[in-house]
Amino acid sequence: MSIITSGDLSAHLGAAAAAYSATQLAQATSAANARVETYCGRIFAAADYGAWLNVARSVILPQTPVNYIKRIGLGRAQIAQLYALAGDAHSLSLSITSGVLRLVIVGGVDAGVDSFTLSTYASLSALKSAVELGGKWTCALAIGYENETPSALAPVSTSFPNIGAGAGGWLYGPANYNAEYSFDPDSGVVRLENWFGEFDSLGQGERKVYVEWRGGYDTIPGDVIGAALGIAKDVVISSDRHSAITSERIGDYSYSTGSGSSSSGVSGQSSVNVGDFAATLDRYRIRGVSHL
Numbered sequence: 001m002s003i004i005t006s007g008d009l010s011a012h013l014g015a016a017a018a019a020y021s022a023t024q025l026a027q028a029t030s031a032a033n034a035r036v037e038t039y040c041g042r043i044f045a046a047a048d049y050g051a052w053l054n055v056a057r058s059v060i061l062p063q064t065p066v067n068y069i070k071r072i073g074l075g076r077a078q079i080a081q082l083y084a085l086a087g088d089a090h091s092l093s094l095s096i097t098s099g100v101l102r103l104v105i106v107g108g109v110d111a112g113v114d115s116f117t118l119s120t121y122a123s124l125s126a127l128k129s130a131v132e133l134g135g136k137w138t139c140a141l142a143i144g145y146e147n148e149t150p151s152a153l154a155p156v157s158t159s160f161p162n163i164g165a166g167a168g169g170w171l172y173g174p175a176n177y178n179a180e181y182s183f184d185p186d187s188g189v190v191r192l193e194n195w196f197g198e199f200d201s202l203g204q205g206e207r208k209v210y211v212e213w214r215g216g217y218d219t220i221p222g223d224v225i226g227a228a229l230g231i232a233k234d235v236v237i238s239s240d241r242h243s244a245i246t247s248e249r250i251g252d253y254s255y256s257t258g259s260g261s262s263s264s265g266v267s268g269q270s271s272v273n274v275g276d277f278a279a280t281l282d283r284y285r286i287r288g289v290s291h292l
Helices: 006-019 022-040 124-133 222-241 275-282
Strands: 047-054 058-060 066-084 091-097 100-106 112-117 137-141 156-161 168-176 181-183 189-192 208-215 247-250 253-256 261-263
Touching: 006 022, 006 222, 022 222, 022 275, 047 058, 066 124, 066 181, 066 189, 091 168, 100 124, 112 124, 124 137, 156 168, 168 208, 222 275
Parallel strands: none
Antiparallel strands: 047 208, 058 189, 066 137, 066 168, 066 208, 091 100, 091 156, 100 112, 181 189, 247 253, 253 261
């Protein structure tokens, strides 16, 4: 859900909206949404999240306010092992990055790349079936993890020379969900009440927790909507005055009125122009973040 839509902008402009094309209104709306969320360093609309995070005795969830926490997994355990069936490959690799499992076989009859978007599978059992369907890999699941959510698999990158049929590597997931915790909805700070000895013995980089939570606003605050509408109005008026040269890029969002193209997706907090609405948006701003 966006902060505002082109319909909201059209209603805000009233009769003046007729002076602008649907493309101009849509681009101004997208630009305003991207500016507000990039400036504030957050996605406003409520959504469900799952992420592996570094932890001391507390962890900060990057999308707030926190509506509720579904579960917290402490530590990492080996929960699935993948084996290549062919024995003639030069090398193998497996990785999980940005929610995608990527399996690579270099050389041999099964050479190629297979990718699986984890969020499309309801359970590890379903992911196992998809991986084995191609006939190149087999997957063994640890007992008790058959119904685990594939999105809970930890990021990993492993490569190794093939040593014959049956070579492969491990995938990791939460070791247990026995965490006791309290959290502050506004700051997103989660404090772990129970602390396991094995965590204390690990280096800082290996202290991981997996958290599933709902963050953001089910009802976006009115002042944020007002700021986005004001910015969108400024953008559409400016684009009409300078239609031959108007373009903008904010993180992964960009548009160009000359080409009529646009793409969206907020990436990182940067210096963006929110005009007279900075004072309004500052109360929602998360300083120095780069998680979007």
